[in-house]
Amino acid sequence: xxxxxxxxxxxxxxxxxxxxxxxxxxxxxxxxxxxxxxxxxxxxxxxxxxxxxxxxxxxxxxxxxxxxxxxxxxxxxxxxxxxxxxxxxxxxxxxxxxxxxxxxxxxxxxxxxxxxxxxxxxxxxxxxxxxxxxxxxxxxxxxxxxxxxxxxxxxxxxxxxxxxxxxxxxxxxxxxxxxxxxxxxxxxxxxxxxxxxxxxxxxxxxxxxxxxxxxxxxxxxxxxxxxxxxxxxxxxxxxxxxxxxxxxxxxxxxxxxxxxxxxxxxxxxxxxxxxxxxxxxxxxxxxxxxxxxxxxxxxxxxxxxxxxxxxxxxxxxxxxxxxxxxxxxxxxxxxxxxxxxxxxxxxxxxxxxxxxxxxxxxxxxxxxxxxxxxxxxxxxxxxxxxxxxxxxxxxxxxxxxxxxxxxxxxxxxxxxxxxxxxxxxxxxxxxxxxxx
Amino acid sequence: xxxxxxxxxxxxxxxxxxxxxxxxxxxxxxxxxxxxxxxxxxxxxxxxxxxxxxxxxxxxxxxxxxxxxxxxxxxxxxxxxxxxxxxxxxxxxxxxxxxxxxxxxxxxxxxxxxxxxxxxxxxxxxxxxxxxxxxxxxxxxxxxxxxxxxxxxxxxxxxxxxxxxxxxxxxxxxxxxxxxxxxxxxxxxxxxxxxxxxxxxxxxxxxxxxxxxxxxxxxxxxxxxxxxxxxxxxxxxxxxxxxxxxxxxxxxxxxxxxxxxxxxxxxxxxxxxxxxxxxxxxxxxxxxx
Numbered sequence: 001x002x003x004x005x006x007x008x009x010x011x012x013x014x015x016x017x018x019x020x021x022x023x024x025x026x027x028x029x030x031x032x033x034x035x036x037x038x039x040x041x042x043x044x045x046x047x048x049x050x051x052x053x054x055x056x057x058x059x060x061x062x063x064x065x066x067x068x069x070x071x072x073x074x075x076x077x078x079x080x081x082x083x084x085x086x087x088x089x090x091x092x093x094x095x096x097x098x099x100x101x102x103x104x105x106x107x108x109x110x111x112x113x114x115x116x117x118x119x120x121x122x123x124x125x126x127x128x129x130x131x132x133x134x135x136x137x138x139x140x141x142x143x144x145x146x147x148x149x150x151x152x153x154x155x156x157x158x159x160x161x162x163x164x165x166x167x168x169x170x171x172x173x174x175x176x177x178x179x180x181x182x183x184x185x186x187x188x189x190x191x192x193x194x195x196x197x198x199x200x201x202x203x204x205x206x207x208x209x210x211x212x213x214x215x216x217x218x219x220x221x222x223x224x225x226x227x228x229x230x231x232x233x234x235x236x237x238x239x240x241x242x243x244x245x246x247x248x249x250x251x252x253x254x255x256x257x258x259x260x261x262x263x264x265x266x267x268x269x270x271x272x273x274x275x276x277x278x279x280x281x282x283x284x285x286x287x288x289x290x291x292x293x294x295x296x297x298x299x300x301x302x303x304x305x306x307x308x309x310x311x312x313x314x315x316x317x318x319x320x321x322x323x324x325x326x327x328x329x330x331x332x333x334x335x336x337x338x339x340x341x342x343x344x345x346x347x348x349x350x351x352x353x354x355x356x357x358x359x360x361x362x363x364x365x366x367x368x369x370x371x372x373x374x375x376x377x378x379x380x381x382x383x384x385x386x387x388x389x390x391x392x393x394x395x396x397x398x399x400x401x402x403x404x405x406x407x408x409x410x411x412x413x414x415x416x417x418x419x420x421x422x423x424x425x426x427x428x429x430x431x432x433x434x435x436x
Numbered sequence: 437x438x439x440x441x442x443x444x445x446x447x448x449x450x451x452x453x454x455x456x457x458x459x460x461x462x463x464x465x466x467x468x469x470x471x472x473x474x475x476x477x478x479x480x481x482x483x484x485x486x487x488x489x490x491x492x493x494x495x496x497x498x499x500x501x502x503x504x505x506x507x508x509x510x511x512x513x514x515x516x517x518x519x520x521x522x523x524x525x526x527x528x529x530x531x532x533x534x535x536x537x538x539x540x541x542x543x544x545x546x547x548x549x550x551x552x553x554x555x556x557x558x559x560x561x562x563x564x565x566x567x568x569x570x571x572x573x574x575x576x577x578x579x580x581x582x583x584x585x586x587x588x589x590x591x592x593x594x595x596x597x598x599x600x601x602x603x604x605x606x607x608x609x610x611x612x613x614x615x616x617x618x619x620x621x622x623x624x625x626x627x628x629x630x631x632x633x634x635x636x637x638x639x640x641x642x643x644x645x646x647x648x649x650x651x652x653x654x655x656x657x658x659x660x661x662x663x664x665x666x667x668x669x670x671x672x673x674x675x676x677x678x679x680x681x682x683x684x685x686x687x688x689x690x691x692x693x694x695x696x697x698x699x700x701x702x703x704x705x706x707x708x709x710x711x712x713x714x715x716x717x718x719x720x721x722x723x724x725x
Contacts, residue, residue: 003442005442015721022722023628023629023722023723024628025722026624026628026718026719026721026722026723027624027625027628027629029718030624030628030714030715030718030719032451033451033452033453033714033715033718034451034453034711034714035451035453036451036453036454037451038449038450038451039449041449079558080447082561083445083447083561083717084557084558084559084560084561084717084720084724085558085717085718085720085721085724086447086448086449086717086718086721087447087448087449088449089449090448090449091446091447091448091449092446092447092448093444093445093446094444094445094446095442095443095444095445096442096443097442097443098445098561100559100560100561102559102560103559103560106555106556106559106560109480109481109484111484111487111488112480112483112484112487116480116483119476120476120477120480123472123473123476124473124556124560124562125560125562126469126562128472129472175442
């Protein structure tokens with residue numbers, strides 16, 4: 001088994017909400033520290049737990065994504081891991097050179113040139129002058145700041161600053177690399193480059209801790225993920241499972257206040273002769289509920305169980321409409337089918353969606369089943385919640401591939417179908433597929 | 437590459453004081469790790485400071501020259517009556533001011549340096565000591581520049597220097613070390629409680645007048661008692677005596693006191709540095725962003 005590099009045992013950290021009180025507690029804590037005591041593990045007035053009992057271990061070549069809402073304790077955890085602040089309880093043991101990218105602008109002076117700042121930044125990260133000289137070309141090359149090398153950093157765009165900071169950090173060759181949400185400012189091209197660089201570092205057997213709100217990046221880069229909420233670990237495990245669980249929770253939260261996936265919302269024009277009873281999704285062989293995360297290009301399968309309330313023997317259309325979470329229509333697909341059922345029958349229909357042409361983002365799929373020009377048997381405004389992420393890392397690492405997301409064009413009132421669907425497999429072979 | 441012995445770092449809730457050996461080692465390692473970074477930080481700040489200014493390094497001398505002008509005017513108008521022996525009054529004041537600013541600069545400079553570094557210290561795990569040293573580098577740089585007008589005045593007035601004048605450097609460094617020690621001990625309070633920082637700044641202004649900077653301390657009366665209690669006084673007197681010779685309005689016999697103080701400062705500074713190491717994470721937690 002490879003070498004244990006990061007060992008985090010039951011870390012807790014408390015903070016104070018009130019500034020003045022926090023400063024006084026600070027004075028008191030300094031005094032306690034000098035006397036050799038430990039800060040009381042109980043909460044004092046106006047204090048709260050920013051982190052509670054977080055534990056994990058990382059070995060060489062392993063990677064851990066940390067996800068969670070703003071204020072969940074992610075950055076606090078990183079600061080403790082990097083020894084910037086002390087834990088209130090618990091302990092951290094790190095082996096080897098630890099490099100943390102918590103903020104890229106720390107220590108950067110805007111009046112100085114990029115070159116001067118590379119030296120300062122590199123020295124801060126523990127490189128000697130000689131080391132930096134040796135790596136300067138590689139750093140400049142990676143950061144793509146060429147012509148701006150001798151320009152004061154004040155005149156850099158924020159993206160350029162990020163590129164420079166990241167370039168220096170990865171050229172330090174750490175054993176443990178900790179990256180906080182710093183890449184968010186970079187453009188797509190650089191982010192991809194940064195992801196590849198991290199993947200390469202992982203191959204060289206570093207341990208990586210990666211914080212991001214971009215779940216697709218987390219899933220693409222890390223094997224394991226840790227979901228924090230209110231300072232506590234909600235879930236830890238396989239990266240895509242944790243990200244999916246987190247996404248389901250946050251999607252539910254953004255649609256309704258309950259924090260759960262909202263129940264199916266039937267429209268009032270339906271006849272109710274056929275009712276959607278169950279929805280099951282499947283992505284990469286993992287079965288899930290009505291909320292699903294799928295990376296663009298991946299196949300999403302889902303199965304509808306329809307409960308017949310009356311005798312039906314008719315040709316019908318399945319209509320799937322895609323909306324983003326703001327309610328804008330993003331596309332529509334109509335699929336022919338034939339229903340043959342008596343009251344009480346349960347019919348299942350399996351569909352397959354290729355998401356290759358969708359923008360990354362969160363979508364809601366609405367569903368209707370109706371006869372041509374006739375009544376709608378069923379009408380559900382929120383059949384599925386789908387979060388589409390950009391293509392995953394494995395695809396991006398291949399040099400020369402191009403991101404194949406395309407903009408949607410519906411300016412002429414004609415819907416371009418942004419996703420393609422296979423005909424239902426449990427039904428009779430579909431006669432045709434058409435778009436509305 | 438795996439399974440080589442790697443450096444192990446650990447952080448826990450327990451006070452570092454419980455492992456004094458380790459703490460001391462870390463402090464010394466921090467100082468050692470700081471050597472290149474401190475120089476780079478100092479160079480960065482100095483070049484940044486003057487890069488956008490037209491008068492450049494003149495700003496390092498300006499304030500002390502104004503002090504010299506002000507007090508020379510008061511002396512010349514006989515509002516002040518300082519007996520400075522064979523040393524012309526402006527030279528006396530400039531010399532005193534340079535040393536005094538070395539002392540106050542060590543306190544306030546360290547405070548500002550660490551305060552300015554909090555953002556960095558809350559994001560990057562680097563030698564905390566580097567900022568202290570870089571602050572001292574900048575202070576020494578400024579002091580060196582301030583010596584230029586002193587040289588000009590010395591030449592203009594044709595003041596003879598004592599043979600022992602290079603030795604004045606030792607008590608001068610003693611003043612800086614004293615300032616640094618005060619800063620290190622008070623740092624958590626100065627950073628966390630702004631009122632105390634303001635109070636200290638005000639006290640330093642008062643200190644200027646109860647230290648023989650602008651005029652020799654009277655030998656009797658309340659001021660003489662205050663000057664006697666003032667730990668800066670022996671250093672300042674010793675520096676003057678070494679630089680100008682005994683006839684410089686400085687009482688003899690400060691040398692021994694300065695020496696004892698100076699030697700006592702060394703272990704105290706080590707303790708101060710250890711305190712600083714203990715303090716930083718707690719202050720960063722409260723004030724860093």
